[in-house]
Amino acid sequence: MIDSILDQMTLEEQVSLLSGADFWTTVPVERLGVPKIKVTDGPNGARGAGSLVAGVKATCFPVGIALGATWNPELVSQMGKALARQAKSKGAAVLLAPTVNIHRSGLNGRNFECYSEDPMLTAELAVAYIGGVQGEGIAATIKHFAGNESEIERQTMSSDIDERSLREIYLPPFEQAVRRAGVMAVMSSYNRLNGTYTSEHHWLLTKVLREEWGFQGIVMSDWFGSHSTEETINAGLDLEMPGPARDRGEKLVAAVHEGKVEAATVRAAARRMLLLLERVGAFESKPDLTERAVDLPEDRALIRRLGAEGAVLLRNDGILPLAKTSLDRIAVIGPNAASARLMGGGSAQIAAHYTVSPLEGIRAALANANSISHAAGCRHNRLIDVFKGKITVEYFKGRGCKGNPLHVETVDKGEFFWFELPSGELDPADFSARMTMQFVPEESGDHVFGMTNAGLARLFVDSALTVDGHEGWTRGENYFGTANDEQRGTVALEAGRAYAVTVEYEPSTASGEGINLIAVRFGVEKPLGEADIEAAVETARNADLALLFVGRDGEWDTEGLDLPDMRLPGRQEELIERVAAANANTVVVLQTGGPVEMPWLGKVRAVLQIWYPGQELGNAVADVLFGDVEPGGRLPQTFPKALTDNSAITGDPAVYPGKDGHVRYAEGVFVGYRHHDTHAVEPLFPFGFGLGYTRFSWAEPRLSTGEMGSEGITVSVDLTNIGDRAGSELVQLYVRSPETKVERPDKELRAFAKLSLQPGETGTAVLKILPRDLAYFDVETGAFRAEPGNYQLVVAANAADIRFVIDLSSPLTHVLPPSH
Missing domain, CATH: 2.60.120.260 (Galactose-binding domain-like)
Incomplete structure (x- = not known):
């Protein structure tokens, strides 16, 4: 059918398919029965065609880093299915998500929107997310391809990344989305990659994406992220967004007539657009673009579960979980206590059906709600409170x-x-x-x-x-x-x-x-000042327990700008110190889109990181604090002690934030825990860290074989919950490599399994690795290469908590081309 339609199309009609009609829809060709379809943001909710800040209400799910903290692909797949239903409620056939750029630093404004500093964890979650979305007939769009790890001058900045680092760190999530999930769309990033705009990057869009990985879907530009006519179409960019056409339309028709673009190139791009319409069922029934607000109880329950599953308990001296019956007076303090900080800022924003603040969630959880007192203490907003x-x-x-x-x-x-x-x-x-x-x-x-x-x-x-x-x-x-x-x-x-x-x-x-x-x-x-901090301190002094809700919001964690530092904004650090001095039972609940420095850490009894967990925020945090569920999260990003401990923060502006239009990824593959482990830089909290409310025993791992062959190796670890509460445990499998001609990280995550067990229950974590998991990218041969030798399998609870080290022999050289 598609080829028949193409044969009947004029050049102008084929070209018309390659630009949007407007901000959110594609161009129809009515005489041939080609409908228009709608696309919609975004990663944590389907907004529809409305404003970023208004419009039809939508279900607000947790942000990307909160999903990363779940380490739970199955649950993320369920969220993908729910998001597909939400996209349909907005009349959309394409969801502009997920975002899989890597947490290179703690300062990226869109750190919150991305999953992890590790490509393997990112890839596993992305594959699950895409599978959930596309299994319901909605196309997913993986983004931003590639090298968009900062918002500073993002529309023009060149991310200068060597090929090995690209292949090992920044491209694997996209690669796995294509190979394993069959993602239907890829969005090019705003930035340049090694001097060339990604929307014009033939090596990236054609050689790697299509020829090596076998991508069959469409490549669209980020909004206003294409800048040329023949350069973009010849590089492999199919769809210019938004519409109406700026560099396509008559300009592209002229480029074909002038011989700058082959007619076959236009036809191939138009064919991919028609194939997308076919894959989302647009030809079977005319798309209904009507937008509706659909608030489902099963979505509410899933969001609440995801919020707890991604909540990371960073410190606990035994005060948590709180006993509901033994608390007479609770002080709920801080700028994030009475305000529901559901999401980050930028294009991921939606108008949520409802909000539940932490204060509201705590009051709902406690029968003796009159015992709860509240004080804001200080503000942290970057912008004046909206009217x-x-x-x-x-x-x-x-x-x-x-x-x-x-x-x-x-x-x-x-x-x-x-x-x-x-x-x-x-x-x-x-x-x-x-x-x-x-x-x-x-x-x-x-x-x-x-x-x-x-x-x-x-x-x-x-x-x-x-x-x-x-x-x-x-x-x-x-x-x-x-x-x-x-x-x-x-x-x-x-x-x-x-x-x-x-x-x-x-x-x-x-x-x-x-x-x-x-x-x-x-x-x-009305600005808050010293009297307001004193009032908060007095509120804490007169309570049995102080729950302190601090962090940031979507004005700080937002698309369009990076953070100025890794400290809590405003007077929040002072507020924590003074409240903790007034009440020995102080628990800090953090809401940020990434790591923060914690000079006050030793002065509080517990710290819980809950990120931006969506519209059930207050209920989810109350569930965890009062022990209705356990904090299931583990860190998807290393929390450094200080900003300068991050491998991207060297003091050289050419490395970060960029200089003269270029930002050089000088750290290479040593991102996150790879840097901390290899160079002995002790973190505040390591990658994968998180506490729970129960205890587990680990049995000795079992290997399917002690020698790596083409079929790979399976590692099995039995875990037993030896506590008196249900809980979950994360098992990570890292590979430690022998010396090679290139420097390699101390260890690299290659598999993980998360088990949820009842008291006394035993389960088995099964982790499999393949020859490529032993490999590095050899630039000289253009292939992944695993040298023969003795490797180590590191079985760990987190990057710093190693439980077992197992020797592994790999007698053969494994050379795996990127197209493998």
Whole structure:
């Protein structure tokens, strides 16, 4: 059927398939019955075509690093199935996920969106995720291919990575997604790879992806991430997104006529687009693009389970789990206590069906909820708290908010990110909007108004210009680098008095390179100070237990910018120190998208890392704290003692964050635990670390054979739960190699198994490795090479907790080409 359609297509019609129609849909060819399909973000929820911050509600699942912490491919596959159902509820046939870039440093703004610092763990979870999604008839899109391990100058930066490091660290998750999961789509990254944009990288997209790995699906650009016509199509980029066409369309037709692009190249790309439509069933029944909010009880239960399964207990002197009946007075403190920090920022954001804050979850878990006291103590927000309340929005043709509004609507949040305007008569390049609202402060005193805008905006309080986002506007770090840095103004306000707040917005008249968006965000808050920290300390002093919820949020852990350091922002470290000094029973619950330094670690009784676990946040954390379930998570990323212990943080800006448009991956394959183990850099918490509420005994491992052959080796380890609670244990299998002509890490993860056992129950972890698991990538021969010699199999609970070391002989040289 596909070839028949192609034979009937004109060149122009074939070309039309190779660009989006708009932000989220492909171009149909109605005369030949070729429908359009919709794509949707993202990794932790199917948003649909709505705004990043509004639109139809969607189910919010845990973020990538929280899934990485589960070490549970089966559970991740279940989430993939649920996400496919959510994608269908938004009328989408393609899910733009998963994100599998490697945790090179602790500072990447999208660290939260990715699974791990280890390619093997990342690959296993990605394969499971993709299998779950595609098993339900929705195409998955693995991203970002490749070398997007930082958000700094990401649209132009060249990630300079040697081929061995690419083959061993950064490409395996993509390779396994193609070979084992049959992923239907790959998204190229924004950055350049060794000087060439990945969207134009023939070696990456054609030689490696298609010829070596046998990829049969489509390659699409990241949004606004393609920059040319013949270079992209000749390199192997099929779909330019978003639409309408910028570098395709008439330009591509002309390139064919001029001989710069072969007609057969266009036909092959169009064929792959049609094959995608066929694989997602678009020809069988016309896609219904209607968007619906579907909130299923089974999804709620799965999210709650995933939240606990990914929660990592980092420290516990015996205080956890908490006994519900013996706690009379609990202080719930911190900037993340009463606020539900569900997800990171950027394109992964969705409008969740509901939120459950830790404070709400704890109150729901305890019958004697009146014994719970709360104090924020301090703030950690990067941006002023967004305005919440009734906002009337008037849309006008042209600039300056003149004449009668063309459309009027009411919203409840002061953040607007327009993919589509509410009326087709409005021109995204030539409209204006006026937002009016009332603000009634609860307390008297100075209040700070803040605004950031991609476009031009002014904020007035009682007609007085308070924040100017118009004069002197320049690009900053917000909204993927398309908006200015937040501008602020301070006004003294009286409690109980209503103030008229007005924001006037219009798009910028300047055209910039790369992404151009229309967005505005504004808010107001009364700053917290010393009195608020003192109030939190006093609250803790008068309680039997202090639960301290600290960390970051989606303003810090976000697409578009990297973190400034690895410390808790604001006065949170001081808050922890002072609360712990006031109450000896202090438990810290962390929400971050990666590692943080912990100078206060020895002063608290327990530390629980819960990441951003989705809409059941408060319930999941209460489940773990009170022992209804155990903390099942293990770290998917090493937590260094200090930022400078990370292999990417050398003090040389050319290595990180980049210099003169290049960032050099000078550490090579020594990423994460590979660096710490090989160079004896002691971490704060090692890769794979996590405590539980029970104990396990490990029996001696059994090998299927002591000599590596072509069929591989199986290692079996019996575990017994010798505690009095159900729990899980992680078994990791590393390979330690003999000396070779290249330097290799001390050990490398090659297999893992996670067992959940009842008290007294025994189970068997079965781990298999193949000849390639002994290999390194030999650049000279262009193949994976395992030298003959004596290897060691390291059986461990985590990278620093080695239980057994087994000698293994490999008498033959194994040479495995990438196409193997």
